[in-house]
Amino acid sequence: DGGITQSPKYLFRKEGQNVTLSCEQNLNHDAMYWYRQDPGQGLRLIYYSQIVNDFQKGDIAEGYSVSREKKESFPLTVTSAQKNPTAFYLCASSTWTDRNYGYTFGSGTRLTVV
Amino acid sequence: AQSVTQLGSHVSVSEGALVLLRCNYSSSVPPYLFWYVQYPNQGLQLLLKYTSAATLVKGINGFEAEFKKSETSFHLTKPSAHMSDAAEYFCAVSEGSGGYQKVTFGIGTKLQVIP
Numbered sequence: 423d424g425g426i427t428q429s430p431k432y433l434f435r436k437e438g439q440n441v442t443l444s445c446e447q448n449l450n451h452d453a454m455y456w457y458r459q460d461p462g463q464g465l466r467l468i469y470y471s472q473i474v475n476d477f478q479k480g481d482i483a484e485g486y487s488v489s490r491e492k493k494e495s496f497p498l499t500v501t502s503a504q505k506n507p508t509a510f511y512l513c514a515s516s517t518w519t520d521r522n523y524g525y526t527f528g529s530g531t532r533l534t535v536v
Numbered sequence: 537a538q539s540v541t542q543l544g545s546h547v548s549v550s551e552g553a554l555v556l557l558r559c560n561y562s563s564s565v566p567p568y569l570f571w572y573v574q575y576p577n578q579g580l581q582l583l584l585k586y587t588s589a590a591t592l593v594k595g596i597n598g599f600e601a602e603f604k605k606s607e608t609s610f611h612l613t614k615p616s617a618h619m620s621d622a623a624e625y626f627c628a629v630s631e632g633s634g635g636y637q638k639v640t641f642g643i644g645t646k647l648q649v650i651p
Contacts, residue, residue, distance in 0.1 A: 426579075451644035452636075462545065464626065464643040465580075512579055516637065524570050527641065 424449045428513050428528035434536050435500065435507060443498045443531045445513035452517060454496035455525070458482060459510040468511075471496055500533065508535050538563045538631045542642035550650050555599075555614040557645050559627030562608060568630040568637075569610045571601055574644075575623045583625070586610060597621070622649045 435441045447454065453472050457465040467480030471490040485504025490496055496515075500507045510532050514525040522524045543558040561567060568587050572580040584595025591603045597620075601612045610627060627642040 430575075448638070457641075462643060465641040496582075510577075514580075518558045524585050525572075527572075527581070529579045530577065534578065 426513055426515055426526055426528035428511075428531050431529070433531055433533045435533060438502045439480055440499055440501050441533070443500070443511055443513075443533070444496055445496045445498065445528060445533060447496075447513075447515045447526070447528075448494060449526060450493070451513060451526070452493070453513045454490070455490065455516075456480075456486070456496070456498045457512045457514065459512055459530075466514065468498065471497035492507060507533055509533060538567065538629050538638070538640050539630050540627050540640055540642040542625075542627050542645050544645055545643065546648065547647045548648040548650060549617045552616050555612070555617045555621065555647065557612040557625050557627075557647065559601075559610045559612065559642060560608050561627070561629045563629055563631050565631050567568060569601075569603060570628040570630070570639075571595065571599070571610075571613065572600070572626045572628060572641075573597075573623050574626065580626060586636050616648045617647075619649050622647055626633060 429444045455470045456468040466482050468486050469488045471477035487499045512530050513528040515526050539562045541560045570585045571583040573583050574580045584593045586593050586603045594600045599614045624644045624646045626644045628639050630637045630639045
């Protein structure tokens with residue numbers, strides 16, 4: 423079955439460390455997205471990519487970086503510059519030619535700073 | 537600019553009672569509207585979507601929503617709540633132009649179902 427795979431499910435980061443969250447999809451979707459979820463704040467867009475080798479900042483991109491070298495993959499790096507990285511991170515994908523479709527989400531990665 | 541307001545961050549209903557989760561939106565163009573459900577420590581799953589066809593939209597798990605342009609609302613309902621409906625529900629609006637569909641999510645409503 424097609425879907426989005428996020429790994430790891432739980433991740434612990436020490437202060438000053440960079441960590442990378444994986445997101446892989448086999449839906450042949452063009453667009454991919456990273457969201458951060460905090461209690462009571464809904465979902466906030468970090469980065470998005472419409473095509474390979476191109477990506478755009480979302481509403482809260484500071485302290486994060488991404489790459490899109492393959493259509494199937496859109497990893498997110500949480501850098502040491504992100505002062506409050508503890509959150510639930512969600513990856514999503516969509517066909518960008520059809521607004522009707524909605525998003526397909528992965529099952530998320532919970533990042534905790536220790 | 538588009539926005540979504542979900543009234544009530546927590547809603548409690550008895551098992552078998554009507555579920556009503558409220559969503560109001562603002563959009564400068566005809567919107568596409570969505571409801572998603574999230575179970576604990578999982579991703580979001582699409583429940584239903586409004587795409588300018590029928591104003592009453594039926595989704596999975598017995599949920600439905602009605603688009604009311606005059607009230608700029610897209611409330612989610614289910615006639616009879618089940619224990620398995622306990623989850624967080626997100627309303628979302630999309631008004632992308634061209635290829636990119638910018639989606640704005642509400643802050644979510646947690647539904648508690650009381651036995």
